[in-house]
Amino acid sequence: xxxxxxxxxxxxxxxxxxxxxxxxxxxxxxxxxxxxxxxxxxxxxxxxxxxxxxxxxxxxxxxxxxxxxxxxxxxxxxxxxxxxxxxxxxxxxxxxxxxxxxxxxxxxxxxxxxxxxxxxxxxxxxxxxxxxxxxxxxxxxxxxxxxxxxxxxxxxxxxxxxxxxxxxxxxxxxxxxxxxxxxxxxxxxxxxxxxxxxxxxxxxxxxxxxxxxxxxxxxxxxxxxxxxxxxxxxxxxxxxxxxxxxxxxxxxxxxxxxxxxxxxxxxxxxxxxxxxxxxxxxxxxxxxxxxxxxxxxxxxxxxxxxxxxxxxxxxxxxxxxxxxxxxxxxxxxxxxxxxxxxxxxxxxxxxxxxxxxxxxxxxxxxxxxxxxxxxxxxxxxxxxxxxxxxxxxxxxxxxxxxxxxxxxxxxxxxxxxxxxxxxxxxxxxxxxxxxxxxxxxxxxxxxxxxxxxxxxxxxxxx
Amino acid sequence: xxxxxxxxxxxxxxxxxxxxxxxxxxxxxxxxxxxxxxxxxxxxxxxxx
Numbered sequence: 320x321x322x323x324x325x326x327x328x329x330x331x332x333x334x335x336x337x338x339x340x341x342x343x344x345x346x347x348x349x350x351x352x353x354x355x356x357x358x359x360x361x362x363x364x365x366x367x368x369x370x371x372x373x374x375x376x377x378x379x380x381x382x383x384x385x386x387x388x389x390x391x392x393x394x395x396x397x398x399x400x401x402x403x404x405x406x407x408x409x410x411x412x413x414x415x416x417x418x419x420x421x422x423x424x425x426x427x428x429x430x431x432x433x434x435x436x437x438x439x440x441x442x443x444x445x446x447x448x449x450x451x452x453x454x455x456x457x458x459x460x461x462x463x464x465x466x467x468x469x470x471x472x473x474x475x476x477x478x479x480x481x482x483x484x485x486x487x488x489x490x491x492x493x494x495x496x497x498x499x500x501x502x503x504x505x506x507x508x509x510x511x512x513x514x515x516x517x518x519x520x521x522x523x524x525x526x527x528x529x530x531x532x533x534x535x536x537x538x539x540x541x542x543x544x545x546x547x548x549x550x551x552x553x554x555x556x557x558x559x560x561x562x563x564x565x566x567x568x569x570x571x572x573x574x575x576x577x578x579x580x581x582x583x584x585x586x587x588x589x590x591x592x593x594x595x596x597x598x599x600x601x602x603x604x605x606x607x608x609x610x611x612x613x614x615x616x617x618x619x620x621x622x623x624x625x626x627x628x629x630x631x632x633x634x635x636x637x638x639x640x641x642x643x644x645x646x647x648x649x650x651x652x653x654x655x656x657x658x659x660x661x662x663x664x665x666x667x668x669x670x671x672x673x674x675x676x677x678x679x680x681x682x683x684x685x686x687x688x689x690x691x692x693x694x695x696x697x698x699x700x701x702x703x704x705x706x707x708x709x710x711x712x713x714x715x716x717x718x719x720x721x722x723x724x725x726x727x728x729x730x731x732x733x734x735x736x737x738x739x740x741x742x743x744x745x746x747x748x749x750x751x752x753x754x755x756x757x758x759x760x761x762x763x764x765x766x767x768x769x770x771x772x773x774x775x776x777x778x779x780x781x
Numbered sequence: 782x783x784x785x786x787x788x789x790x791x792x793x794x795x796x797x798x799x800x801x802x803x804x805x806x807x808x809x810x811x812x813x814x815x816x817x818x819x820x821x822x823x824x825x826x827x828x829x830x
Contacts, residue, residue: 332785336793336794337790337792337793337794338790338791338792338793339787339788339790340787340788340790341785341786341787341788342785342786342788343784343785343786344784344785346784347784347785380782380784383782383784384784384785387783387784387785388785391785391787395794396787399794402794403793403797406797417803419803419807420806420807437815469803469804470804471804471806471825473806473807477814507806511814533814578813578814604813606813606814606815607815609815650813650821651813651818651821652821653821654820654821655821655823656788656789656790656791657789657790657791658791658823658824659791659820659821659822659823659824660805660819660820660822660823660824661791661793661796661797661799661800661801661824661826662793662794662796662797662800663796663797663800663801663803664800664801664805664819664822664824665793665819668819669807669809669819670807674803674807675807687809688814689815732793733818733819733820734818734819734820735818735819737818738809738815741815760818763818764818764820767820767821771788772788775788775789776786
């Protein structure tokens with residue numbers, strides 16, 4: 320499947336099934352667009368007619384260009400057939416049957432009262448609760464016992480606000496470190512925090528033990544403070560920004576993300592990214608809000624063209640900053656064309672409900688953090704394991720080829736069918752698609768690939 | 782004259798042969814948490830690249 324687009328001054332051709340990326344001149348761009356619709360003679364005649372008054376494009380150039388397209392087709396880098404559909408079930412099986420990542424809901428409570436929170440201020444539509452050490456320890460034992468030969472195990476301390484139960488976080492990390500060698504495992508801990516409780520102790524601990532930290536900041540003060548307020552209604556920006564700056568500086572290059580959310584209040588989110596950069600942060604993530612339909616924060620159809628334009632401008636900004644030797648990272652534009660995921664991963668997706676599960680403070684298992692609170696999605700618990708096998712089967716069979724809407728999408732092997740929770744909330748089915756999210760995703764991929772092309776060509780020139 | 786510049790990419794068909802070790806990061810575990818995408822994940826299996 321071919322996808323052609325023009326961005327950043329490049330004519331770009333993606334061959335979805337081989338994963339190939341080509342930058343082409345205008346003649347090749349036109350030939351490729353016609354290649355599957357018309358025969359050689361007809362295409363060449365059309366090109367000669369179109370470029371008749373162009374001295375720099377001769378009939379010999381058109382012939383030569385056609386041969387180059389042919390040559391790439393023959394070596395499987397253009398018009399590669401989709402040969403993965405029949406293998407999809409088997410491919411997903413290969414990555415099923417083991418658990419390798421847990422999202423530990425260490426605290427179903429929060430010290431902020433953000434109106435747009437998908438977790439309903441950390442409570443997930445339930446009661447406030449914190450995880451005990453005993454429950455957390457059992458969750459880690461469950462993970463090790465069910466991880467098969469996987470060596471790298473991921474544990475995210477999530478909430479609510481996990482630092483409201485920081486002592487248990489520290490105890491669980493100490494416990495995990497005490498058992499990982501014996502079981503030949505390597506725990507990778509991450510922490511997602513709103514920053515309110517960050518102090519020197521948290522910084523020392525996280526910089527020693529956490530491979531990544533995710534720090535919630537929405538950008539401009541007035542945007543951040545619109546939603547991210549305490550229970551008295553006071554904004555949190557002034558309080559957390561200096562803490563984040565100190566935290567990031569102390570990380571000494573270890574991974575972190577400043578993670579923002581954009582909503583109907585700031586579809587022009589590039590201004591917020593600029594504020595993050597001005598504050599000295601360079602590892603950034605900016606996510607579209609996830610909320611109930613009709614919520615005031617919900618992104619609207621009118622917001623969509625604004626958001627799409629912002630993504631393009633963001634790509635331009637990244638290249639400008641590269642040239643000024645002030646590069647920054649945007650999570651969704653990280654794409655390693657040579658070292659990216661294999662076809663198994665591209666078909667299987669995030670692994671929610673199979674490789675990845677969320678654990679509530681009282682030890683229940685859910686397919687992921689976004690399903691917590693949806694009782695019918697409860698898979699089991701950390702003592703008995705997965706008992707709702709019917710529900711788990713839905714997730715095990717949930718691959719990109721199981722989603723009819725993805726069949727003809729050029730981006731399907733970049734997103735693997737998208738987020739099951741977003742799909743469920745938009746359509747009532749985990750194999751549906753959240754079409755608004757698809758629009759955003761496709762634009763992000765176009766931009767990410769353009770940035771990578773520009774960087775690759777710049778490296779070649781050097 | 783070169784009309785097409787091909788950027789070097791991983792061959793997806795080839796990756797079916799030795800891929801699927803499962804050691805790579807879970808997609809949204811440590812960053813976005815609300816929108817899945819796998820394109821930005823790193824492969825951790827050096828043999829399969």
